[in-house]
Amino acid sequence: MLSYLANLSEWALKSGHDSDLFKAMNVFSYITFRAICAAATAFLISIICGSWVIRKLISLKFGQPVRSKEEVHKLYELHGAKKGTPTMGGLLIIGSIVISVALWAKPENPYVWIVMFSTLFLGAIGFYDDWLKVTKKSSAGISSRQKFLLQCILAAAFAAFFLFSPDPKVREMATKLYIPFMKDPLIFSIPILIPIFYLLVIVGTSNAVNLTDGLDGLATGCTATVASAYALLAYLAGNVKAAEYLQIPFVTYSGELTIVCAALLGACLGFLWWNAHPAKVFMGDTGSLAIGGMLGAVAICAKQELLLVIVGGVFVIEAMSVILQVASFKLTGKRIIKMSPLHHHFELSGWKENTVIVRFWIMSVICALLGLATLKLR
Template structure:
């Protein structure tokens, strides 16, 4: 919006074209919006008793959290949207693609949260319908991305830690992109089981992609780092900054002991955005590294299900894996901080994989 005002109203604010300047402003704006509005949402949700629904087969100590409000993701989405509208170049279609999945997956998550609260059970939206609507929009989004990207470039997959780091996957690229969006969204949702557990890994991964989006916009930097050149990708860095700021504002209230949870409205939307950014930057495989925590959480659930079906035994005391460590008696704050540390290391490994060869 600032770019539009500067261009058409002749405000002569040329400093707004400076990407780092807009990144900082975007981060601070979303941070303070989140910080300011979250207490009002907490009071509203407490007044109308919109509390977190604890699943019956979860850790028993989580029943202490049953009077903590949920759906804090509403403010996360709003602050990201508001900051993006102000500081991003709105003529860039990639910005609108990310905003669209942020809102669409947010709506799906909101319906899921609302049904849980209304019926006072942890089932919420039926799984088949949840995946159906998420899949429909993911496929639609991939079609739009493909339509706006040259076919020969769209099917290129960047392979980390490989000297010939581009590989043509053709139509498999579409399936992979679908899996990245839906899979990442659900993986973030699975990770969101302890106070502040999911939001910091999201912030770390988004920070990594913010750096990559800056380098991808320059053909010399992209050639040097062996990453895809994506025209105007630096605008994504401004949106990523909004996500970081909003996440930090939310963490202020979500850190242990949490005063509010993001709910599915937050986790599904943030996961969908993370996956979409990876696709736009052609870094789907890098997301597997930088989002390694989400991968581990999702795999632990899959292994638990397979182990129980095949061996009739559980591989973990409880899945996702953070509950396994809870059941082993490790204190919740200890688990959270250690997950943050591991997540940060995953991001660093992902970043050095860009130029390791």
């Protein structure tokens, strides 16, 4: 692991070995340098391996099922040509992230492990969901009840990691909830509320990204924006001086999550090379659940959970459009928009697919900037 060079250079300089070689190696101790390298590594892996992964998925006949013409007549006319496009491309994203993080993040950091565990766990759920879809040639995969149960298990493991950590600082931070625009945190006085809250964050984020993944490159581009914002947030939370200046919580171990977010950014940009309209591969639930869960896990570790509602505003709007649509139809028998998630409403309103995608990307950038602006409003 290249991250060991950082530990080696730090040890050498502390021990009085001030040779030019060790001084040069000291650059590996900088989080910013390793984050750039992580993003570049993940991007290059996605670009270089993308063609091979696509060919492999095609050879395995892992084509994306499309809902039948009888289910959604107008949408079938718009997306019918996409039937058979290889799915499970999320394996490329996850693989790029794992390799990049293994190379550039410090392995002794516990937050790196818990975030990567969450990513792989949700990626496995998504893979099983995609597997059922492609083998049954149906748009229906794992049941929502089974998926929710597995996500509950992850949230419980996540809460246990924090509540039973041998580090008292980690246990203490788990009981605090920081609200944007407020300096002082709320305290979870009832321990059972912590895993419930983590469940809401992880399930909400992973499913919101999953719902957004309906157009070529839409979820990929929005995830890249949110990952960029949280790379900065994680870096600031892990820097004592920056955290004190901005009056945000200083979180031990948070700094290394900058490398994780940078790897996610690079992987998304590399995947977008193949996923841009017209897409040659879809990420599937394998990718959307994994990267959504990763964003939620990073937000929890950096103690910026609620800020994710602003930074990931596009994901929130997409999820809310589904919830409100279903609630309205069940209560009144009427739909409030033509079709949910919201991106389909605009498609059926006459917007071209590329128009919807780019405009949602623009909104994602604006949401990220608004979220970062809250750092000075406390």
